[in-house]
């Protein structure tokens with residue numbers, strides 16, 4: 429796994445791990461884990477202090493950016509090589525009348541694939557590392573001690589902005605209190621200053637308990653890495669919502685901080701999802717070390733905005749878990765967009781540009797993902813697509829051109845397929861009311 433890279437998404441999620449796993453992973457483009465910890469809840473005074481304290485008091489720079497007139501820029505569709513590779517394989521398997529047996533090697537060989545396409549996937553992946561490495565001239569904005577303090581501060585502010593937005597949307601106070609007191613107190617979020625396109629994923633996961641053996645799945649920790657901020661900086665630059673990209677330091681800080689917000693709001697949505705579960709947890713499960721809490725709670729937020737994008741996943745048990753993951757990611761992307769629009773008072777034009785460049789860039793791959801789903805569900809209905817990576821990786825390892833390890837890594841990322849279903853089917857603004865209404869009581 430050492431050569432495995434994350435996909436270029438954000439993330440988190442949970443459930444996959446519960447069933448399968450030993451992988452400790454991620455989400456971000458991958459997956460996630462959940463863990464947490466045991467902090468005293470403190471009294472009201474302490475709570476307030478925690479929630480307003482930040483490591484440096486920098487001005488919140490979210491005002492004055494609303495504009496109906498921003499430069500137009502075409503949306504650049506992204507390639508997700510793992511999905512393209514999976515679709516190529518499925519088409520071959522369909523032609524070979526594969527029996528869908530997950531325990532046998534696939535009846536195809538790597539030489540059956542279009543070799544130019546395979547090399548393109550590898551080249552694209554390697555180029556992605558370069559694009560996501562922060563260039564020397566920008567390192568001070570992410571890695572210096574001042575930058576570290578600034579970004580930690582914006583991170584903490586972003587958490588508060590998210591909570592304020594929940595209040596604005598009429599979310600019941602019990603969920604907001606649950607986040608502040610247990611699910612994610614402010615001291616459990618951390619910015620890690622390192623310039624590495626293959627760093628750990630930015631993620632929200634369960635708190636590791638003191639003995640470092642067990643986790644408290646009710647309590648989360650959030651880790652944020654520069655690569656995921658920098659990836660969003662590129663997206664925001666392309667969107668032009670803050671005007672044309674510039675070398676001006678103030679412009680760069682504005683976009684950097686906005687990118688961090690976009691990432692944090694996504695992760696905070698996962699915190700909200702966990703808080704909702706915590707509030708609806710029967711007392712016998714309301715304690716550390718209990719896994720799969722989403723399944724034990726009387727209520728959760730799975731599918732409250734839409735279930736149209738859910739997959740069959742071969743059987744009901746996998747479907748419950750994987751659609752939970754997909755739903756969490758779908759909501760997180762939609763909510764992140766919505767809170768960005770609110771925090772920066774974006775105009776309709778800017779909001780649309782943000783949507784198009786952040787989520788619309790996935791449209792072509794969403795079509796590929798739908799085709800993958802159609803082939804699995806019509807040709808191999810008993811197969812769990814979530815396990816496809818286990819059969820594709822050995823196939824990728826057979827590649828004799830330059831970069832077989834990279835191709836293996838690409839195939840391995842399909843371990844996060846349920847999360848991809850969510851990323852590529854973001855909650856639409858018109859579906860968000862279903863989520864907010866559910867959270868009112």
Ligand SMILES: [Zn+2]
Nearest residue numbers: 438439440760
């Ligand atoms: Zn996520």
